[in-house]
Amino acid sequence: MASEIELKLELTPDAVARIVEAPLLGPAQRTVRQVSTYHDTPDLLLSRSGFSLRIRKTPDGLVQTIKGPGESPSLLMRSEWERPVESEHPDKGDIAGLLGVDPSALRLGPLFTVLVERQLWYVEAPEGRIEVALDQGEIIAGDRHLPLAELELELKSGEEHVLFALARRLLAIAPFRIGVTSKAEKGFLLRDRLLSHRKPEAWQPDPDIAAAAAFRGLALSCVAHFRENEDIYLQLAAPEALHQMRVALRRLRSLISVCCPFLATADAGRFAEEFRWLAGSLAQARNLDVLSTRPDRLAAGAASEEARLSAHAAAGAALASMRALDLMLDFNAWLQCGRFLGTGADPRADEPLRDFAPRALARLRRRLRKRSRSFCDLSDAERHEVRKAAKRLRYVAEFFQPAFRSARAERRYRRFALAMEALQDHLGVLNDHATLEPLAVPDADPQRAGKAGEERARLLRRAEAALEAVLAAKPFWK
Template identity: 40%
Template sequence: MGREIELKLDLSEEAAGRFARWDALPDREDVARLRAIYFDTPDGQLADKGLSLRIRQSGRRRIQTVKGEGSAGGGLFARQEWERPVRSLTPVLDSKTPIAQALGEAAAQIEPLFETDVERMRWVLKEGEAQVEVALDRGAVRAGEREAPLCEVELELISGPPAALFAIARRIDGAMPVRPGVLSKSERGYLLRESMKNAVKTEPIALDPSMPIGDAFVRIASACLRHYRRNEALLLHHYEERALHQARVAIRRLRSALTLFRPFLLESDVARFQQELRWLAGMLGEARDLDVLNGRLADAAARETLADAREQSHARVIEWINSARVRALLLDLAEWLALGAGCGGADTPIADFAGARLQRLHKRVVNHGRKMKTLSPEARHKVRKDAKKLRYGAEFFVGLYRDKKHERARRTYVGALKGLQDELGDLNDLATAPVLFARYDLAADTPLGLRSAKYLLKKAEKAHDRLAEAHPFWR
């Protein structure tokens, strides 16, 4: 059994062609065609247990590889792996791999699910004291009749510190645009078997109550970065308003994580990442505001008036996410998380920390939201932002409270919190509408498809009361 440490970088086919001719690469390279078949049970039991099984063929040589679950921080994959030569394309499931033990009798159900077929160009680079294998893979992933292109660079650490991988990645990005890749080849195959998505929502975050705070933060922040990158990849393919929304949710979640864990992070790190993430969220904000407004408008003529502004804002989104500044931010975040995020004094178990932070946010939302009808729009907006932070925190830590004792309370509480967010969101849309109407030359009396402020305030007040009465599930 070995341990693989590699950094994946996504790039376009055009950038891949430039990379293959990059003058910083050695003159000698290996070129091979690699076909890999991935196996699992029909219901994906191996994937559920964090394992992947493949047989890769190059020429007459066949290698079976089992990869285990490991850390995947924004493109850096550190995983256990078991490799062995095999004679055929039938997996060998003996005691030398964890497959039989993990699946038991279900191991007999293992069958081919999908395959990758790539041309791999390979070089070895030296970066300071480190030695790194550089591979450019171009080809396809196939599952049944479905096929998706595959184009990525893998930087695998042979020896030396992991920071060398990011140094090389930055040099590559200086010559052609690349981004941290957050999907393994096996994940690409499993996704190809599912129905195609226009946006990717948050994934569950596995936390253990005894996990140190520093490790928990890295896992949470890495999940946020993965959430953003998956939706950014959809936007780079074509603009989709739900993908933009989820990309902005990912940014807000990451900013909330930085705030929640601030006592254990270097202030300089928090400041620089909050500044850049705030900038990115702002750059994407206009398009999101126009998408929401367009969805609210019942009048076709009003939607037509917005059409040009929306189209221009969508084009700017693609321009910004393609910028060197965004790519640099993603690489900086990926490296920071891969190297531990500088979490100081963060050995305390996460369970001791999570409840206290959630309770603090809960009290703030409950206390500041009292007498909703008398609050100014600005004060209500602040309650709305705090409610979002509370919801993100609850989602981050929910894995710590999945036992039967907490389950009913968790469902009730999260439902009440979501209800408050929805009502405050409608109020915010109503309050900001006049500014947007004036900016985009819409009549002040344009129907917005919302009830009156008095009605919405009454609903928001009731939603706040339900949250205040809900039992905090972490207690």
Template identity: 40%
Template sequence: MTTAASGERPTEIEIKLEIEPGGGAMLCQSRVLAGLALNDREQFTTYFDTPEQDLRVAGISLRVRRTGDRHVQTIKTISAPGVGIFARPEWEQDVAGSSPDLGDSSPIREMVNAEVLSRLRPAFTVAVRRRSWRVESGDAVMEVVLDEGTVRASGCEAPIAEIEAELQHGEPEALFSLARTLGGELPLRLGVLTKAERGYRLAEGRLYTPVKAERVPIGAESDVAEAFATIAASCLRQFRLNEELLRSNPEPDALHQARVALRRLRSALSIFKPVVADDRSRHLAAELRHLARSLGAARDLDVLIETLGPHVNESVRAAHAEAYAAALATLDAQRTRDLMIDLMAWIASGDWRVRPADPAATNQTAKRFASATLGKLRRRLKKRGSHLAELDDEERHQVRILTKKLRYATDFFGPLFTGKKARQRYKVFSKKLAALQEHLGTLNDLATAPPLLARHGIDPAALPAYKRRALLTKASDAHAALVEAKRFW
């Protein structure tokens, strides 16, 4: 727990990393922990909420944890889903038993009303073996915690195997350094789910389903740095959730959403380049490009198989299996695991943020930056797509890329514009933008299919009949409709 200034709420800052179930023995043998005192205990935690999940909706977590004969109640708040590093206001107190203390002195009384508190029930439980060590590095003091166990909800259960490194004293960079060192000794992955989130997802049957992009919760008063950090964390979170699904059960939807997450993150780096460019950003962008390309072949073959239906031959099936094997090998590589931790560290405390080249640009309001960016992208798309039907395939592909960037920017910045008229215009603009992207995507598939079919000895006649001229007309009409749509910013 960090020490808060007088009158401020205590804030927990920790890094969460995931290991394979049963992999805790490798951590215990780490050189980092050699010779350090080990605290080993069993813990059983009950999380509470209403049947309608009022606490979750309010961004509140309420739990009672039993360790031996002691029961500790903890209340945490978090405004948005985290990724890797978590900073959350937290209140703890001893309680008499397994039920929460909801008395007048409890902070939760100031967060939700009495009617909600009267409907609280156990929502799910977490049972773990917790092993912890105190680690000192320079001026920093950290607690490293290994949790291995099970979360149970609604008659279902799932394993938990994670490491949390909490900063007790010092600078956050010490946490990142520790994560890199441990990651060099054992296969660690960036953690994006709290135990509470894991329990809720299990209860809802969503723990093992592909994850689409979530609404990016940029605050109305956020500056550009805060906005980028929130957006980038959202992209990383989407990628990691789908990466885990892909590794455990390789299937097209998880692969597709993992690639969408990477495209969103790469677009964010491009959109915010005037602000975030530093000595590390170019390297990280190149690594993300490599990772995205490594998943591309498998996705292309997923689309081809879906399109061909019964016309799929053995050559395509063999290439599909090989592409998935290569994609999974990339995900399991040290290079990819390191990239996730490096991105987390750079987003939180890279030079772009702590020593910005242009402080005024970094500190300007996100809304001002968003308006300028959206306007610029719209003007570029209006100009480049003005004669869409006359462009060649590569030129049209570039328009498609620009369309995607504008769509991602629209998704990122949309929450900043909250007026009734702005929200109505946002919905119309987004709908027209999606239509243009869909038509351009179909045209791109038509352009890239012949070489892929030839490679596997498939007659192009096996593809569904598309009328290219009609598609070009639809795309041109969609572009014109988008240009005419009123701006929401």
């Protein structure tokens, strides 16, 4: 088994042309045509287990490659098993051994094909050697086709920072986005259906993992959540994908906040503010999406569909800006190269997650209790702060819950999660009213206005009851 360390960059056709024509790489040192067929069982056992298996046909012959998850969460590293084969039919022995099943029980078959022209360069630097592979082509699954243009920077020798140094020089030539979806994953998405959004996938940190390592893994999962939905949004303009991007950024800022004691303080603060800016750049489009679905007087006063489309254009421009592209590259380098730790040796960085998490969760619970006092008498702005405090507690609870694995902890977490979901729903309705009311058609009917006031009072009572249920729930971390 080998560990493949590579950085994947997603390109537009214009970016491909600019990079190929720039003097940085020069003429390609080799160009090959590759045909890769990916195999799995009818119930997608390999994919569900985190593996992919392909047979690649090249001018040099056939190669079977199995890829699996790395030893730790990373956008750079995956485990890889590769060897020449004589047939286009997979050898089941290797993958059966990894899955712990009888080879004869595996019914493997082709699912989709990736056709690419690969151009290769080898970049020599004082601190390392990098193989640069530009793949242009398409993925074919039945009658569905997906264009493909990506640049893979594979580290042959040296440290990870060498990859990011080259990526920084490439970004000065042409824009790109960090790739988080493999060709295999793209093929499965193309084969099955186009998604309107992706929910965050839970990473299960071990209770004994160091808090700093848990932060890195969880932050990378947030980056993947954001980028998966960004790709969907840019392709389909799906409103729910836009919403999930904002969720990913809020989760990431919550994680940075709770782990701030052992992070490089200046960098952590800068990244948190930049992620706040990016989330804010998407806010108007999200607000108008929500407003456009309402049948009541709040929607009647909404800006035109032209304004909603204009807000989405502004969101797309923010995502395509050099500020956003720089942010994602810098943040990934900060995580992958271990620069996120502060210069001082804070003992909390090495503390097991099972010890770090309870204090963090208890602190967030106290903050929610403090901010929600006299809930019904709070202003809209103060209730919004309560909503943010509740979200932060919910996100961090989702991050750290796997560190508490007893049956009692799992029962308590389920009750907490249900109570928190109800609270978020009620606070969300109140926030929608506060946010959208300024856009509504004024209601001159005093009777309807009185009923609206009664409805608001009911919403406040329900939210207050849900808040009490959350604060009364027994902590699952004790």
